[in-house]
Structures are given as structure tokens and as C-alpha cells.
Amino acid sequence: MSDPLLSDESLMQAAGRGDMAAFEQLVLRHQAAAWRVAVRCVGDTQEAEGLVQTAFLRILDATERYNPTASFRTYLYRVVTRLCIDHLRKKRPLAVEFLPETCAPGPAAPARLERAEMEHAIQTAIGALPPKQRLAIVLRYFEGLSGAEIAEALNTTRKGAERQLARARKRLEPLLRPLLEDRGE
Amino acid sequence: MNCEHIRAKLVAYAEGQLPANDRKWVAAHVRQCAACRRALSRIDVLTAVFIDAESRPAPEGLAARIVAKARNRHHSTVTRKWAPLGWWWESAAAMRIAAAAVFAVGLAAGLMMGQMAAPEAPSRPNESAALRENVLDGYARGLLGEPEESLPNAYFTHVLVNGD
Numbered sequence: 001m002s003d004p005l006l007s008d009e010s011l012m013q014a015a016g017r018g019d020m021a022a023f024e025q026l027v028l029r030h031q032a033a034a035w036r037v038a039v040r041c042v043g044d045t046q047e048a049e050g051l052v053q054t055a056f057l058r059i060l061d062a063t064e065r066y067n068p069t070a071s072f073r074t075y076l077y078r079v080v081t082r083l084c085i086d087h088l089r090k091k092r093p094l095a096v097e098f099l100p101e102t103c104a105p106g107p108a109a110p111a112r113l114e115r116a117e118m119e120h121a122i123q124t125a126i127g128a129l130p131p132k133q134r135l136a137i138v139l140r141y142f143e144g145l146s147g148a149e150i151a152e153a154l155n156t157t158r159k160g161a162e163r164q165l166a167r168a169r170k171r172l173e174p175l176l177r178p179l180l181e182d183r184g185e
Numbered sequence: 186m187n188c189e190h191i192r193a194k195l196v197a198y199a200e201g202q203l204p205a206n207d208r209k210w211v212a213a214h215v216r217q218c219a220a221c222r223r224a225l226s227r228i229d230v231l232t233a234v235f236i237d238a239e240s241r242p243a244p245e246g247l248a249a250r251i252v253a254k255a256r257n258r259h260h261s262t263v264t265r266k267w268a269p270l271g272w273w274w275e276s277a278a279a280m281r282i283a284a285a286a287v288f289a290v291g292l293a294a295g296l297m298m299g300q301m302a303a304p305e306a307p308s309r310p311n312e313s314a315a316l317r318e319n320v321l322d323g324y325a326r327g328l329l330g331e332p333e334e335s336l337p338n339a340y341f342t343h344v345l346v347n348g349d
Contacts, residue, residue: 035243
């Protein structure tokens with residue numbers, strides 16, 4: 001049985017020794033982050049789940065070789081990012097199925113519809129980006145990663161990551177600015 | 186927090202520098218306050234837009250499915266550990282037939298080539314006679330006069346009787 005207070009790196013080492021409970025702890029801690037990146041990148045919930053499963057299985061395969069030079073979180077992002085890029089390169093057009101089936105509780109119906117439309121517009125705009133730019137935006141704005149962490153996840157230099165972000169911003173801003181203007185802002 | 190406090194934090198918010206709790210407060214305020222959202226959009230349009238993006242939770246049971254898959258894979262790896270011809274059973278039937286045919290043809294060809302190339306076994310009809318003659322000849326030249334119980338005599342007798 002694994003101690004819930006163990007660090008990610010300790011859990012990885014335990015998983016490398018065959019401790020499946022430790023692996024389960026890792027999954028429970030980090031599945032949400034992996035899911036958010038995957039679903040924002042590929043836009044399809046089934047495909048995103050497949051990618052997340054593959055990511056964690058690859059991590060499990062690599063536990064014996066795992067060397068904690070970076071945080072586990074960064075390592076996870078790197079694995080998920082790699083899988084997303086490979087997936088997006090094989091599958092060109094983005095299937096935007098991102099209209100939520102149920103809206104957040106509380107707001108009135110018109111506000112919910114507006115929110116759903118906003119979400120659809122955001123996902124469509126992100127989905128039009130090339131894979132690395134898309135991931136740079138997701139990691140920066142939805143996961144809050146720093147420039148260095150984005151570079152690590154994308155397996156590039158800091159300057160390379162900043163270039164991807166700059167290009168993505170340049171493409172997204174004209175597409176998304178009208179969403180602010182529609183709200184009177 | 187009022188707008189003044191929020192505005193002081195907007196740059197740090199846009200750059201992702203705020204601690205998690207402060208981020209929540211700023212985001213919650215900006216969603217409700219058009220003026221602060223305008224201020225944020227002047228710093229970074231995308232931050233102002235994405236503040237409304239939905240945060241979709243992971244599907245229910247995702248972790249359990251991942252762990253179940255990992256356990257099944259671990260189990261099948263352990264139970265199939267000793268499977269030297271596992272690749273054979275995993276291959277498609279057509280591949281197995283093709284592999285068997287190639288093996289059979291290769292074996293037949295090898296056997297035929299072996300037959301054709303095998304040298305003739307040397308004939309040995311007179312080998313024993315020649316050996317006996319040499320021994321007798323050697324004995325005759327150098328060992329005449331040896332006593333009957335001597336080693337050379339015994340050897341000579343053995344050769345004559347057994348022919349080797």
C-alpha cells in the first residue's frame with residue numbers, strides 16, 4: 001500500500017519495482033492535467049482518453065529507467081505532448097466536438113448558450129493551429145507552465161518555445177479578439 | 186478584492202506568475218467585471234479570452250481504466266514470460282504457412298546440396314594388409330632375435346592376429 005504523502009519521484013521508483021498501487025497514485029494525481037492537455041489538443045474525448053491511457057502506460061514502461069532530472073509533472077507533460085503531436089500529424093483536420101453536453105450549473109440559459117458558443121469558438125481557433133503552436137498555447141494558458149517548462153515539454157529550447165508561442169498568439173488574437181468585442185469589452 | 190487590488194495583479198496574472206489561490210480570485214473577479222476584463226485584454230488578449238474557457242474534468246473512471254489496463258498488461262507479460270515461440274502463435278495464419286514453406290524449401294535445398302557435395306568415402310580394402318606388411322617389415326629389419334616374451338614380439342603377435 002502506498003503512502004499518499006510520497007513524492008511523485010518516490011512513487012515512480014516504487015512503480016519501477018512493480019508496485020502497482022504506487023502507479024495508481026500517480027495516475028490519480030495527474031490524470032486531470034494529462035486529460036486537459038489531450039482534450040484541448042485533439043478536441044475529441046475518445047481520442048483524448050486513448051492518448052492519456054497510452055501516456056501513462058508509457059510512463060509505467062519507463063519507470064525502471066526513470067531518472068528524476070526534472071519534476072514528474074514536466075515529464076508527464078512531455079510524454080503527453082509527444083503523443084499529441086504524433087497523433088495530430090497523422091490526423092490532419094480537427095474534429096471539434098467540444099460543445100459541452102451540459103453547461104455549468106447556475107447561469108441562466110442565454111448565458112449558458114453564450115458560454116458554449118464562446119467555448120466552441122475558442123476550441124475551433126486553437127484547433128486551427130499547427131501541433132506545436134497548439135500545444136504551446138495549451139501548456140501556457142490552460143496549464144500555466146513557464147517558458148522553461150514549455151520548452152522541456154516540447155523538447156525544444158527556451159527560444160524555440162517562445163517562438164511557437166509568439167506565432168500562435170499572432171494567429172489567435174485576430175480570431176479571438178471579436179469574442180471580447182461581442183461582450184462589449 | 187476590489188478592482189484596484191485586481192488591476193495591480195493583472196500583469197502577474199497574464200504572465201502566469203501568481204500563486205494558485207490568487208489566480209482563482211483574479212479569474213473569478215475578471216469574469217464578472219467588464220472593466221477589469223478590458224484592462225486584462227490590453228495586457229494580453231488571449232488571457233482575457235481564455236478566462237472563460239471551460240475546464241473539463243477528466244471522465245469518470247479514467248484512472249481505474251488506466252490502472253486496469255496496466256495490470257492486465259503486466260499479468261499477460263508475466264504469464265507469457267516463457268514463450269520462446271510466442272512470435273509464431275501471434276503471427277497471422279498466412280504468415281505461419283509462408284514461414285513453414287520457406288523453412289521446408291530451405292531444408293530440402295540444403296540436403297540436396299549436401300548430397301551433391303559430399304566427398305566419396307575413401308576405400309580401405311588393403312589398409313590392414315599394408316599395415317601388417319609394414320609391421321612385419323619393421324620387425325624383420327630390426328627386431329629379429331628378440332625373445333618371445335618381449336614387448337616387440339608381443340606387439341608383432343597382436344598385429345598378426347588382429348590386423349590393426
